[in-house]
Amino acid sequence: MMKAKARGSSSPALSAVVCTLNRADLIGQMLESLCKQTLDRDAFEVVVVDDGSKDPTREVVHGFEGRLPLRYSFQRNAGLASARNHGVFLSRGRLLLFLDDDDVADPALLEAHVRAHLRHPKESMGILGYTRLDPSIAADPLMHFATEVGCFLFSYPRLKPGVPLDFGHFWGGRSSCKRSFLIDHGVFNPVFRFGCEDIELAYRLSRHDFKVVYEPEAVLTMVRRVDFAGFCRRLWRQGQSNFIFSRLHDAPEVQRWTEVKEAEEEWARFGPAYELLLRSAGQLDRLVRMRAEAGMAVPPEETALLHRAYWAAFRAAKFKGIVDKARERTGAPEPGGPRAA
Amino acid sequence: MSGSTAEASSRVLVAGVYLADRENRVAHIAAEMARSARWKVEQRWVALGESPPPPGLEALTVLRISTPTPKFALLNRILEAASLAPYDYLLVCDDDVTLPDGFLDRYLEFLGEHDLALAQPARTHESFTDHPIVEQLDGLDARRTRFVEIGPVFSIRRDAMALVLPFDEASPMGWGYDFVWPVVLEEVGKHIGIVDATPVAHDLRKPVALYDHGSANAAMKAYLASRPHLSKGEAFTILEAYAR
Numbered sequence: 001m002m003k004a005k006a007r008g009s010s011s012p013a014l015s016a017v018v019c020t021l022n023r024a025d026l027i028g029q030m031l032e033s034l035c036k037q038t039l040d041r042d043a044f045e046v047v048v049v050d051d052g053s054k055d056p057t058r059e060v061v062h063g064f065e066g067r068l069p070l071r072y073s074f075q076r077n078a079g080l081a082s083a084r085n086h087g088v089f090l091s092r093g094r095l096l097l098f099l100d101d102d103d104v105a106d107p108a109l110l111e112a113h114v115r116a117h118l119r120h121p122k123e124s125m126g127i128l129g130y131t132r133l134d135p136s137i138a139a140d141p142l143m144h145f146a147t148e149v150g151c152f153l154f155s156y157p158r159l160k161p162g163v164p165l166d167f168g169h170f171w172g173g174r175s176s177c178k179r180s181f182l183i184d185h186g187v188f189n190p191v192f193r194f195g196c197e198d199i200e201l202a203y204r205l206s207r208h209d210f211k212v213v214y215e216p217e218a219v220l221t222m223v224r225r226v227d228f229a230g231f232c233r234r235l236w237r238q239g240q241s242n243f244i245f246s247r248l249h250d251a252p253e254v255q256r257w258t259e260v261k262e263a264e265e266e267w268a269r270f271g272p273a274y275e276l277l278l279r280s281a282g283q284l285d286r287l288v289r290m291r292a293e294a295g296m297a298v299p300p301e302e303t304a305l306l307h308r309a310y311w312a313a314f315r316a317a318k319f320k321g322i323v324d325k326a327r328e329r330t331g332a333p334e335p336g337g338p339r340a341a
Numbered sequence: 342m343s344g345s346t347a348e349a350s351s352r353v354l355v356a357g358v359y360l361a362d363r364e365n366r367v368a369h370i371a372a373e374m375a376r377s378a379r380w381k382v383e384q385r386w387v388a389l390g391e392s393p394p395p396p397g398l399e400a401l402t403v404l405r406i407s408t409p410t411p412k413f414a415l416l417n418r419i420l421e422a423a424s425l426a427p428y429d430y431l432l433v434c435d436d437d438v439t440l441p442d443g444f445l446d447r448y449l450e451f452l453g454e455h456d457l458a459l460a461q462p463a464r465t466h467e468s469f470t471d472h473p474i475v476e477q478l479d480g481l482d483a484r485r486t487r488f489v490e491i492g493p494v495f496s497i498r499r500d501a502m503a504l505v506l507p508f509d510e511a512s513p514m515g516w517g518y519d520f521v522w523p524v525v526l527e528e529v530g531k532h533i534g535i536v537d538a539t540p541v542a543h544d545l546r547k548p549v550a551l552y553d554h555g556s557a558n559a560a561m562k563a564y565l566a567s568r569p570h571l572s573k574g575e576a577f578t579i580l581e582a583y584a585r
Binding site for chain 2 (some may be wrong): 051060073074075076077079082083085086089092094112179180182183184186187190191257309
């Protein structure tokens with residue numbers, strides 16, 4: 001078969017796709033870390049999709065021209081799924097690694113993803129990397145809970161390297177896959193502006209045998225601390241996306257993952273005490289922080305109480321998101337967004 | 342033929358095939374095209390089937406044929422008959438799309454602004470879509486790409502007509518053109534792309550529902566085997582994105 005050579009477009013092994021919105025203060029750290037990769041400079045490119053930033057993101061990114069094989073593209077704000085699709089089609093790499101703008105890459109990150117794909121060359125295999133907390137936020141009680149205890153952000157403690165994992169493990173911002181597989185079988189659904197865009201895509205891809213393998217050597221560091229109110233908002237938005245996901249796919253595994261079927265019942269339990277739950281968890285969060293800042297030890301029973309409070313508040317925020325979105329769809333009065341103490 | 346009422350010196354030819362015996366949207370398409378305020382629009386349609394043209398389409402239907410005939414062979418027949426020299430753009434339209442209000446003027450404005458010699462409007466999110474790259478990308482006006490699909494709507498600018506026309510009947514359903522066209526146009530430095538700001542809804546009939554998938558695929562393979570073309574991975578690429 002004759003094949004036209006793509007003019008001026010040699011294909012790197014990997015495209016790192018970074019979607020960003022108003023994070024001019026953070027994206028520089030991500031790009032700086034990509035300048036220090038062990039992977040040969042010719043073997044990768046960095047594609048930054050600016051999802052409508054109003055801050056100096058563009059200028060920060062342009063400051064890296066010449067230091068990185070870098071492409072920057074702007075779109076009006078359209079949400080994460082649209083931005084990622086924009087990045088997929090801008091990319092020329094055989095592999096796509098989706099990164100977040102508030103993480104920092106270990107120097108071996110890109111090389112680890114490439115090596116993992118060499119070990120798992122099947123088109124339908126994706127790779128999930130590891131994300132640790134920066135020491136500056138690792139001791140933070142909420143970040144520790146969200147990653148190690150309640151696993152609301154990541155749930156690494158239960159993952160085993162090398163074992164194929166299902167669609168629920170294609171975690172955005174830290175996973176890679178073959179570009180050709182997306183081109184053939186589907187890209188992100190733009191209905192998702194935040195949350196579920198990665199898992200919903202992986203679910204559709206799973207019909208074509210898509211699996212994810214955890215690679216702990218592919219390391220990112222999360223450097224942004226999410227505060228209590230921000231975390232509640234995040235889970236509320238996640239809940240909204242869960243509802244949409246559940247309506248797109250009736251399959252039992254999707255219903256289990258989204259927890260939409262039990263949301264009404266759970267909300268009946270959490271709802272009446274919602275404000276109180278958030279307020280008391282927020283107060284406990286502040287108290288524990290104050291102790292820590294004062295150099296005082298936090299008694300184990302207080303930590304246990306805090307964890308129970310976080311758990312209830314975050315679950316409640318997520319279920320509220322689900323219920324709010326369901327009521328929005330049915331025209332019922334909407335209780336409004338989440339509020340945290 | 343019909344033209345818009347507005348005075349305009351620039352001319353557009355709309356050409357397409359409609360399935361006369363099946364539900365179609367040709368009346369809507371023809372009316373929307375004729376609403377252009379900036380272009381003198383002429384239309385040439387082929388009716389494929391036994392039924393008479395719908396009201397208003399009689400004068401625009403230049404060929405009626407009841408024998409099943411491949412789309413691009415029919416298009417070649419009506420385009421041979423029309424001298425294309427006066428037209429700035431040729432728009433090729435299927436009969437099963439819904440166009441947004443004011444489609445033609447806005448679409449052609451984006452083509453001019455971004456210098457797209459061969460282009461298509463994106464498909465809405467709800468449309469039937471074979472290739473994800475043609476689905477509307479929210480937040481963009483247009484993209485320079487290496488792929489323009491053979492339908493349901495695409496346009497050829499005057500300077501690209503000789504490169505694309507007549508349609509190569511080695512693949513009479515057009516399969517594979519979209520992987521050859523970028524090579525042909527890039528060779529002479531012309532840009533192709535997708536306009537996201539004027540998406541069309543392609544949701545009436547599933548593609549490939551009405552003809553033999555196997556024979557069209559075989560024709561495409563034979564067609565591509567002897568012509569320089571892009572792979573899917575090469576073709577499904579954005580070279581530059583535009584957002585005002």
